[in-house]
Amino acid sequence: MLNRDQINYCLDEIDKMFPEAFCELRHNNPFELVIAVLMSAQCTDALVNKVTKTLFEKYKTPEDYLAVSLEELQEDIRSIGLYRNKAKNIRKLCELLLTEYGGEVPCERDELVKLPGVGRKTANVVVSVAFGQPALAVDTHVERVSKRLAICRWKDSVLEVEKTLMKKIPKEKWSKTHHQLIFFGRYHCKAQSPQCEICPLLDLCREGKKRMKSKKGA
DNA sequence: AACTCGGGGCA
DNA sequence: TGCCCAGAGTT
Known part of the structure; x- marks a missing residue:
């Protein structure tokens, strides 16, 4: 599981990839x-x-x-x-x-x-x-990205994903985090074809390294 | 936990 | 052509 600093690093990198990521x-x-x-x-x-x-x-x-x-x-x-x-x-x-x-x-x-x-x-x-309240919406993109990056556990339910994210991410970032992970999940860490080859987070991503390894073997 | 709704977009 | 998609409600 990634710690707070690693998660923060990921969010910063995603921010660089999708500076326009707002709703x-x-x-x-x-x-x-x-x-x-x-x-x-x-x-x-x-x-x-x-x-x-x-x-x-x-x-x-x-x-x-x-x-x-x-x-x-x-x-x-x-x-x-x-x-x-x-x-x-x-x-x-x-x-x-x-x-x-x-x-x-x-x-x-x-x-x-x-x-x-x-x-x-x-x-x-x-x-x-x-209404500008701190809340973290978890959809399929947020869930998939959180699990691939090991921000949460693989078997976590949607509610558990939300709780874990809220625990590990500062409250003032919650709203932005949702949109960052949406963009990252939709355009880069896609469900069917994740772009692991050009991913700046590969070193931190257990799932990504696993995918690259199996790809090389095949 | 599995099933359903559903036309559009994309490979 | 087949498969998936910024979910939620029902069984």
């Missing part, structure tokens, strides 16, 4: 952020950005989403995939916001996860990005 959604208001993150499940960010751009021009408030039929909303987000469930969740979510939360997105993670389609990862992104 494009940070400029959105909390409501739009919830919608965007909810739609991003199992879908590439480029596609979500394309769809949300037009979507947010048409829909500004929870009332706007409820003013059209479910079928119309489904058609508006069809290209992101899983669109039937996502459209239903958005409508339910908007109803709840109006009836239970005064039309505003709650800033507490415990309240956010009560909303349909909002799980722990989405809630963490929202409190972190929209």
Whole structure:
């Protein structure tokens, strides 16, 4: 397992690789952020950005989403995939916001996860990005990179990964760490074809060295 | 823990 | 053409 200094070194190196690693959604208001993150499940960010751009021009408030039929909303987000469930969740979510939360997105993670389609990862992104609270969202990229780099254990659950990262990384870095590991995982330490040959972290990466070794043998 | 949703992007 | 993708809900 990597110690704090080694993890810090990794994050600095990743920062050099992806200096632009920030969330494009940070400029959105909390409501739009919830919608965007909810739609991003199992879908590439480029596609979500394309769809949300037009979507947010048409829909500004929870009332706007409820003013059209479910079928119309489904058609508006069809290209992101899983669109039937996502459209239903958005409508339910908007109803709840109006009836239970005064039309505003709650800033507490415990309240956010009560909303349909909002799980722990989405809630963490929202409190972190929209409300500036220290939170570390763990998705498949963060989980994979953390395990390959031995920041956490291989068998750790998502929740255990989150706890370990929070323990080993200073609180003020949590929000940025998420986006750094996302970029690193998506463009470099990819699930299927990690770029170990040109990776500045190879010396620290047990999984990377193992891969290079087996590649050489084969 | 496994299954489902799902069109788009990429090899 | 086949396979995977910024997850969450249900069984």
